Amino acid sequence: MRQKMISRRDAFSLLGLAVALGFAVPTTVLTTSDAEAQAAAPATTAPATPATNTPAMSGMERRRAARQTAREMRREARQTAREMRREARQTARAMRREARQTARRLRREARRGGGQLYMNAGQPTKQ
Numbered sequence: 001m002r003q004k005m006i007s008r009r010d011a012f013s014l015l016g017l018a019v020a021l022g023f024a025v026p027t028t029v030l031t032t033s034d035a036e037a038q039a040a041a042p043a044t045t046a047p048a049t050p051a052t053n054t055p056a057m058s059g060m061e062r063r064r065a066a067r068q069t070a071r072e073m074r075r076e077a078r079q080t081a082r083e084m085r086r087e088a089r090q091t092a093r094a095m096r097r098e099a100r101q102t103a104r105r106l107r108r109e110a111r112r113g114g115g116q117l118y119m120n121a122g123q124p125t126k127q
Contacts, residue, residue, distance in 0.1 A: 006014075057065065
């Protein structure tokens with residue numbers, strides 16, 4: 001005989017069926033007269049659900065909402081990462097541009113006679 005692996009879903013289904021059959025009570029015990037039912041009813045008229053404005057959700061709706069929230073969080077994280085990379089690129093570009101401009105200015109000044117700033121900065125001047 002060949003044994004078959006039982007899935008988690010099938011196991012829970014069997015467990016639920018066993019519990020339902022184990023708690024099965026004859027219907028004669030469950031039937032009561034209207035007068036007995038009214039006498040046994042609680043006197044308070046408070047709603048059974050909490051007083052929140054959110055409706056009760058089924059499991060599928062909860063999972064869908066959780067997936068949507070996770071998707072939004074991932075999207076937000078991607079956008080934040082993109083913005084950070086963009087700012088880093090812009091900062092690096094600005095630094096390179098400033099370095100080029102400074103070097104260009106120093107070379108220009110060296111050509112025009114202020115050579116002590118750029119090429120001959122470490123050497124003594126001729127007199």
